[in-house]
Amino acid sequence: MTLLEVRDLCIDYFTSTRVIHAVRGVSFDVAPGERVALVGESGSGKTTTALALMQMIEPPGKIVGGTAKLNGTDLLALRGDAVRASRLANVAYIPQGAMNSLNPVLRLREQILDGLVDHGQRLDRKAADALVAGALKGVGLSPDLARAYPHELSGGMKQRACIAIAIAMKPDLVIADEPTSALDVITQKQVMATLIAAQEEIGCGLLLIGHDMGLMAQATNRVIVLQHGLIAEDAPVGRIFTDPQHAYSRMLIDSVPTLGKRAETAAPAVIAKPEAASLMEFDKVSKTFGGGLFGNDAVRALDTCSFRLADEHPQIISVVGQSGSGKTTLARMVLGFETPSTGEIRYRGKPMAAMRAEERRAYRREVQAIFQDPYGSFNPFYKVDRALSLPLANFGLTTQGGSARSRMEEACEAVGLDAGEVLGRFPHELSGGQRQRLMVARALMIGPRMLVADEPVSMVDASLRMTILGNLQRLKDRFSISVIYITHDLATAYHVSDYVLVLHKGRIVEAGLPGDVIERPEHPYTRSLVDAIPWPDPNRHWGTGAPDRAGWDARQIIRGQSAGFVLNAAG
Amino acid sequence: MYIQRILRRILTLLAVIWAAATLNFFLPQLAPKNPITEKLTQLAETSGISGNQIAVLTEAFNERFGLDQPLWKRYFDYLHDIATFDFGYSISSYPTRVGDLIGGALPWTLGLMITTTLVSFAIGTLVGAYAAWRRDSLLMQAVSSVLMVFSAIPFYLIGLVLIYFLAAKGGWFPISGGYSLFSIPGWNWSFALEVLHHSLLPALSIAIASIGIWAIGMRGMMVTVQGEDYMVFAKAKGLKPRRVFLRYGVRNAVLPQVTTLALFFGQVVTGAVLVEIVFGYPGMGNLLLESITLFDYPTIYGIVFILIVTIALSMLLVDLIYPLIDPRVRA
Numbered sequence: 001m002t003l004l005e006v007r008d009l010c011i012d013y014f015t016s017t018r019v020i021h022a023v024r025g026v027s028f029d030v031a032p033g034e035r036v037a038l039v040g041e042s043g044s045g046k047t048t049t050a051l052a053l054m055q056m057i058e059p060p061g062k063i064v065g066g067t068a069k070l071n072g073t074d075l076l077a078l079r080g081d082a083v084r085a086s087r088l089a090n091v092a093y094i095p096q097g098a099m100n101s102l103n104p105v106l107r108l109r110e111q112i113l114d115g116l117v118d119h120g121q122r123l124d125r126k127a128a129d130a131l132v133a134g135a136l137k138g139v140g141l142s143p144d145l146a147r148a149y150p151h152e153l154s155g156g157m158k159q160r161a162c163i164a165i166a167i168a169m170k171p172d173l174v175i176a177d178e179p180t181s182a183l184d185v186i187t188q189k190q191v192m193a194t195l196i197a198a199q200e201e202i203g204c205g206l207l208l209i210g211h212d213m214g215l216m217a218q219a220t221n222r223v224i225v226l227q228h229g230l231i232a233e234d235a236p237v238g239r240i241f242t243d244p245q246h247a248y249s250r251m252l253i254d255s256v257p258t259l260g261k262r263a264e265t266a267a268p269a270v271i272a273k274p275e276a277a278s279l280m281e282f283d284k285v286s287k288t289f290g291g292g293l294f295g296n297d298a299v300r301a302l303d304t305c306s307f308r309l310a311d312e313h314p315q316i317i318s319v320v321g322q323s324g325s326g327k328t329t330l331a332r333m334v335l336g337f338e339t340p341s342t343g344e345i346r347y348r349g350k351p352m353a354a355m356r357a358e359e360r361r362a363y364r365r366e367v368q369a370i371f372q373d374p375y376g377s378f379n380p381f382y383k384v385d386r387a388l389s390l391p392l393a394n395f396g397l398t399t400q401g402g403s404a405r406s407r408m409e410e411a412c413e414a415v416g417l418d419a420g421e422v423l424g425r426f427p428h429e430l431s432g433g434q435r436q437r438l439m440v441a442r443a444l445m446i447g448p449r450m451l452v453a454d455e456p457v458s459m460v461d462a463s464l465r466m467t468i469l470g471n472l473q474r475l476k477d478r479f480s481i482s483v484i485y486i487t488h489d490l491a492t493a494y495h496v497s498d499y500v501l502v503l504h505k506g507r508i509v510e511a512g513l514p515g516d517v518i519e520r521p522e523h524p525y526t527r528s529l530v531d532a533i534p535w536p537d538p539n540r541h542w543g544t545g546a547p548d549r550a551g552w553d554a555r556q557i558i559r560g561q562s563a564g565f566v567l568n569a570a571g
Numbered sequence: 572m573y574i575q576r577i578l579r580r581i582l583t584l585l586a587v588i589w590a591a592a593t594l595n596f597f598l599p600q601l602a603p604k605n606p607i608t609e610k611l612t613q614l615a616e617t618s619g620i621s622g623n624q625i626a627v628l629t630e631a632f633n634e635r636f637g638l639d640q641p642l643w644k645r646y647f648d649y650l651h652d653i654a655t656f657d658f659g660y661s662i663s664s665y666p667t668r669v670g671d672l673i674g675g676a677l678p679w680t681l682g683l684m685i686t687t688t689l690v691s692f693a694i695g696t697l698v699g700a701y702a703a704w705r706r707d708s709l710l711m712q713a714v715s716s717v718l719m720v721f722s723a724i725p726f727y728l729i730g731l732v733l734i735y736f737l738a739a740k741g742g743w744f745p746i747s748g749g750y751s752l753f754s755i756p757g758w759n760w761s762f763a764l765e766v767l768h769h770s771l772l773p774a775l776s777i778a779i780a781s782i783g784i785w786a787i788g789m790r791g792m793m794v795t796v797q798g799e800d801y802m803v804f805a806k807a808k809g810l811k812p813r814r815v816f817l818r819y820g821v822r823n824a825v826l827p828q829v830t831t832l833a834l835f836f837g838q839v840v841t842g843a844v845l846v847e848i849v850f851g852y853p854g855m856g857n858l859l860l861e862s863i864t865l866f867d868y869p870t871i872y873g874i875v876f877i878l879i880v881t882i883a884l885s886m887l888l889v890d891l892i893y894p895l896i897d898p899r900v901r902a
Contacts, residue, residue, distance in 0.1 A: 149898040
């Protein structure tokens with residue numbers, strides 16, 4: 001027996017110049033109570049397929065053929081008000097952008113109830129209160145949050161609220177579109193556990209859309225791999241990870257970083273000599289926000305910490321932690337965007353606070369940033385060449401067109417891009433992965449000594465992440481550039497970094513070589529982080545238990561030093 | 572916390588009023604003309620006063636209006652007077668008090684401007700929102716273009732066109748004035764109807780242009796809001812289109828419009844000077860024009876001070892109202 005039967009689904013986009021076949025004859029089934037993964041990279045047609053089931057394809061897109069029978073009713077043949085009526089009641093959708101999916105000016109209570117009211121349910125005040133409380137409790141939220149506005153919730157809580165809203169009418173099919181893509185691993189695991197518990201409770205089918213094979217291995221029964229709008233493979237989760245039939249499925253699986261296969265670099269046994277010249281030094285630095293005159297509560301973003309990055313041993317230092325752990329504050333201080341509340345930051349031995357204008361300029365030139373969002377980092381009105389050459393002009397490094405061009409080509413080549421293919425194009429003509437590599441190339445243009453990369457790969461396809469990070473690693477060796485890699489993704493940190501700092505509530509709770517810290521974590525917080533990594537192996541289940549928060553405030557554990565990076569335990 | 576914030580806002584309000592009032596006092600002092608001489612010269616042209624008499628009269632008037640006092644003393648007297656809303660005597664319409672002149676003109680302007688502003692805000696916002704909602708329909712695209720044209724035409728130009736066609740040619744409306752010359756103002760129905768009849772054309776000329784302005788602003792905001800994730804989720808929830816439009820779309824898109832509306836209210840006192848002049852409407856605009864042409868300082872002070880107070884009050888209004896409609900700024 002099948003719940004959902006999709007046959008020959010075809011969706012075209014009619015642009016002014018040509019027709020793009022986004023989905024080309026896709027057929028698949030979902031059984032009642034089954035969790036099916038729809039996996040593919042951006043542009044594979046997975047979200048388009050899902051939106052088609054809700055008849056939510058916006059022009060110029062159009063469903064040009066096929067059927068999608070849910071319990072015998074063709075969802076694509078519904079017309080008029082029946083389309084609206086079937087949403088939420090029969091097919092529910094949990095959107096991707098959990099951060100902005102809730103109406104900012106309405107209380108949660110109203111956002112849970114309005115869907116029910118518009119589907120003809122009449123509730124008196126008491127029944128409505130009970131229903132809202134039940135819906136919130138069902139996803140692990142406090143019933144008191146009924147009166148809360150979305151901005152009062154954390155990212156994980158917002159996504160739970162979206163789940164509560166979507167399943168309020170016990171639909172037959174739930175479509176979740178990358179429901180955890182913006183969340184850190186611990187929150188991701190908890191939200192997925194909530195979603196699966198809810199799905200099992202109401203016994204509906206679940207279509208989970210995403211590009212992270214690790215997550216799919218943990219959360220689904222069957223995996224459908226989409227490529228260029230076609231189904232590449234459709235197999236049970238037990239088989240696809242052990243014996244993928246299609247080369248593309250294998251590539252997706254292999255691109256997920258796993259532990260234990262780390263290519264060990266040269267043994268970092270040499271302890272940097274204390275007298276060695278330092279590149280960047282944090283001396284008892286801490287940062288507190290707020291407080292002061294208006295008496296707001298002061299927030300300790302970063303506890304006192306001291307470390308020294310030596311000049312002659314370029315390093316990739318990973319700073320990992322959940323959102324709010326202080327990792328971005330640390331990065332912003334390295335970049336000079338924030339000044340420390342106490343302590344001193346020295347660059348090449350010179351206190352940043354005391355730098356003169358030209359010293360500051362040199363520092364700005366040598367310490368470059370790579371940001372998270374490859375889509376927002378480019379001005380859409382200019383060709384990408386401008387973004388690349390602007391730093392040169394800013395620092396007055398070159399004026400001749402020819403030499404600028406050759407530097408651009410060099411930088412592109414360094415990050416593994418074909419200069420002829422990307423230069424002279426507009427940002428929208430390039431993929432997210434290409435754009436992010438261009439951002440790295442941009443930083444390279446002016447010969448930096450240090451890169452600060454804040455979640456540089458969280459918005460690019462999983463299959464590209466390791467490639468881009470591998471690039472950073474090669475740049476480190478080739479140009480002697482130290483990298484501060486800020487992330488919540490421990491698996492990538494494990495592979496690229498020479499040293500790992502684990503931050504929790506502004507405190508460095510564990511630090512050491514990646515082989516130690518991530519393979520054999522000792523601090524309870526690090527252990528929770530590592531436990532929450534979704535491994536691309538259905539047999540290595542990540543468990544269902546909530547993380548043990550009790551030990552998260554345990555004292556700091558520092559394990560070993562790395563050449564060129566010295567962390568002071570004393571703070 | 573909320574009380575504390577309100578108190579701070581009110582203190583800021585007083586500071587703003589003081590600063591503006593001070594500027595208001597000193598700026599006209601820089602003008603090279605003496606109002607008394609100006610008025611007397613005008614008088615001399617119509618009646619036959621000699622130059623000698625003018626000099627004597629000027630001195631007498633200077634003393635009468637306190638213009639012979641040193642500047643700092645006049646400044647402090649001025650501050651004291653405006654704090655009690657006493658603007659002294661009008662120079663051009665002596666011996667009428669400025670307060671009475673303003674009191675006579677203000678209700679006309681407030682009545683006209685507040686009604687037209689509120690009505691055109693409501694209509695313009697809804698039309699603009701709907702134009703964005705149905706962006707693909709040809710009708711709404713046509714409506715948008717028409718609105719854009721109207722929003723670009725100044726009030727008074729529309730007023731002139733309306734007078735030409737509806738009053739001069741059609742004869743359905745009076746050409747000018749707030750009421751007809753022959754009737755006696757009073758609180759009765761026939762007079763109220765007459766006032767309404769006279770105010771329709773000025774109101775229409777303001778409304779036509781400002782509906783366009785409101786609609787264009789709202790349309791832009793609504794287009795942005797329609798791209799938000801919560802709009803996608805609202806549709807995926809199977810909400811009725813009416814609810815998605817009003818509670819999710821308009822409710823969010825209207826937020827910046829409300830700020831603009833409050834600032835707009837700050838300008839109502841003098842908002843449509845040219846319209847009042849075109850229609851000979853007995854409001855603040857006409858009063859301001861007259862007093863400027865005659866260098867009637869006390870009246871100018873009075874009007875500008877009322878203007879400062881209303882602008883400052885409307886800014887306070889924004890600060891107080893905004894947290895009520897946008898939970899994100901309640902802190």
